[in-house]
Amino acid sequence: MPTLFGSGIRRREDPRLITGAATYTDDVKLPGLAYAAILRSPYAHARITRIDTSVAKAAPGVLAVYSGADVKDRLVPVPCAWNIPNADLKTPPHPQLAFDKVRYVGDGVAMVVAESRAAARDAIDLIEVEYDPLPAGVDPENMSRPGAPQVHAEVANNVAFTWVVAGGDTDQAFSQAEVRVSQRILQNRLAPTAIEPRAAVASYNRGTGQLTLWATSQNPHIHRFICSVMLKLPEHRIRIIAPEVGGGFGSKIPVYADEALVGLAAMDLGRPVKWTEDRSENYKATIHGRDHVEYVELCGTRDGRVTGLRTTVYAGLGAYASTVGPGIPTILHGLIYSGPYAIPNIHGTVRGVYTNGTPVDAYRGAGRPEATYLLERLMDLFAREIGMDPVELRRKNFIRPDQFPYTVATGLTYDSGNYPGALDKALSMFDLRRFRQEQAEGRKQGRYLGVGVVSYVEICGSGPSQVAGAVGLGGGQYDSAIVRVYPTGVVRVYIGGKPHGQGEETTFAQIVADEFGYPVENVEVVAGDTETTPQGWGTYGSRTTAVCGSAVKIAAQRVREKAAKIAAHLMEANEADVEFRDGKFGVRGTPSEGKTFAEVALMANLAWNMPPGVEPGLEAAAFFDPSNFVYPFGTHICSVEVDADTGEVKILRYLCVDDCGPHINPMIVEGQIHGGVIQGLGEALQEMVVYDEDGQLLSGTMMDYAVPRATQMPRIETAYTTTPSPVNPLGVKGIGEAGTIPAAAVLVSAVCDALAPLGIKHIDKPLTPARVWAAIQQAGTGGNGRERAGTGNGTGVAQ
């Protein structure tokens, strides 16, 4: 029978999502529900000299008001869970509500709980707080200099850590190199902007002593773990339910102060308490991403052999180390510096710096887009410097398909890959020679056409738990599934992951249905409730299909093996003679007889006639801990036209060839790439969190923070190559972040190619019309964008 694996069936979660029938955290309504609102600091850095909550407490409908002093001895500060080793990491306490000083605009100062959301909101205006403003800063490089404002007294020069990755002899490589190129690169601070803002509902049962917390979480088991620490409750007394989650992009990995606060209030009041962030609050109080200042350089030979990469990165952490914040610019960034290339000598120094900004944590791609971007910018500069076709430079330095598994200079071992294969396929879809002709023609008419061709490799599918421990992550990285078959034969699959848009309710059902010869309708996937799902580590880092999906596959196989035993017994056959074909267990050589999986399931659950020694019931659990990460890869091509009069960038074509191994559901793969590319293009073209010099947030609404709209984005052409991974039973690699990882790099590459005749080599993203125009003006007046004499004026591309 045809398999569901590989079939682009429609997503089973979508009907409820698009008809308003889904339950999000804010939809949870409980008897006696009270509402919380949080007063947030209007200053980036200030001492709190006085706080008076008495007027707010007396306001109509107000049940309780908490200040920092009220909660500091009752809650354990918000922990950081990624204690990267050998980096002298300093994580000063992060109180749920500030009590001595506030450290960023949005830092929690007080919480009101009231009978209605409106009463809570009105009452926070009645809390009197006197602030003594202190000097503030948000630029990670500047904040690491002596004399900068001190975010935490105990962290000298705000340097939270200095982390080094090194392989080979990079100093020697640079000193002996024929060619060196360097660039200062800014990685714009981004706001994840999930359409559903964060929310939490806490309900405490005095009788059982159990706290139930509905939360917008990508990883409910991590939330349970960390909330138990913050609230000083035993872990088995906390139940986390992450219902429908309306987008995370990393921003719902962290465990936040607010979640502990509503839990505390619910226990105090004996009433359920709900808090829902509004959009303005989301831009201040939910983590941001990226925020690097990078000094990067590449060296090699004049004939195009890259021999060394060196970086110094100032990674802004914001005011506090968020849950996995320190791991993002280090483990998930520096270790992948080699990209798809064989670069023998790599040295990276990353300084994590506290600033007076919103905490920075994982945002789609998390460290890997930054690594791809800096490497690909340098490859372009290198190609231009030596006058080589940038595509040929990349091809020349690729790790070859016959070299896998391949260990790069940073120590990672890539599982499988065929980088020239993806590049060739992409080039077969884009006539580069013809485009170069059009570009040359265009230039004669004053038109600026450009193209970028970027290859990438990403590390995802985390991962071996042993490695997680070795790199300081305070948790495991296996994942889990329970496959439970009901008496009538229908199946529920309880998973440790928490999909929130990635479609695993569909793809995991496809895996299980195939195993049982079922239509997909017979299988339901359940996630998000720690009371029913096995211990897992959540959905992020493009890990759920590769890791949790493998657990699903193994658990389903275990169920089928047991079912085969029972079927053999029922058919009075030897187990060795039983085979599963066309949806039925049958005895070899007697094709007419057989038992469907559902028939066996019934008998297993009734247990009237079990084989000797076989337990009743039909379910199995599996925990899967992969032997390695997976390494998806691909090539993206983007062509653009720049209007030099206005600085506007028009994308002419965007095409991608991605390789994530075999596809369980090609339509979902396509959707993940579309979303990923668009977020990457948002980063490249228009998204940026902007603070003023005093740390005031200037991009705090959707009227100012430019999330990409459908009308602003190009059609995306997709194609694939298929290189299975050897590290999991499905052969799959993650695809959730792949689109984002090269998108900014390829767009900026194309724009810089278009503007090459003006001598422009690099423009910091986002490439807003204002920035592109400014770069053109500066180039025209011989400013910094002007190419140095003697390095040519063209694209350096062989025609």
Place this chain on the structure above:
Amino acid sequence: MIPAEFQYVRAGSLKDVLTALAAQDGTKVLAGGHSLIPMMRFRLAQPSRLVDIGGLSELSGIAEHRRGARIGATTTYRDILSSELLRERFPLIVETTEQIGDVQVRNCGTLGGGLAHADPAADMPAVLVVLDATINARSKRGKRSISAREFFRGPFETALESDELLIDVVLPPPPRTFGSAYVSFEQAASGYAIAAAAAVIGLTRRTVSHAAVALTGTGAVAPMARAAEQLVNTKGEPEVIQRVAAQAVEGLDILGDIHAPAEYRRHLLSVAVRRALTTALERAR
């Protein structure tokens, strides 16, 4: 995102509205709500009472008026887009309306509401200024007609008194042979204009007999670019347009923001003027 407490009244008649406004007690008029409600949600506006005029049919509608047109205050952008009369006689209004907001905004947002709000980044003020529209207002004290060119006093500030209600907009007949254009460069997040220009050109025997340009995005609301008058009695040669575009932004008081530094905005305004005039002239021909 939760507004401060307020009272809501749905007006049964025009008289009700004018009486409520005459009380001078912090009452604001609610039409489509697409400017006022967001301001209230941010608590930037905290009116004590809203009088909803959405149900007053006499305030809505588009009709021919002395060879021009009359548009009622609560006429939605969607109504404007469906008007054959406006499409034929005032294509500039239709072209601009197509760029306003999104479908939902155009379905609910009203012409009068937008004008009374006087957002310096809104598109419609420049269009009405360049078309030399007249805005009619009423209060319990009586009726008043205000030229659109006098109506916008500054950002979020109009000539309306606090007891006056905007009733309708009257457009004078266009020149016999004319072309118009609205060229806008949108801010990516809000969709509002960073810089835009509305232009109308009238031709008499292939010579420019009328030229008007108004700007969006300067910091003021819809100032006219007097330099456009230099086009009168020319053929609209590119170099004349270029000169007008350059002079149109000279000496203008322009504010920069996180989306567009002042220098870029000035340049973009000049580009908008050039492109709007060029297109208007092509259309006139």
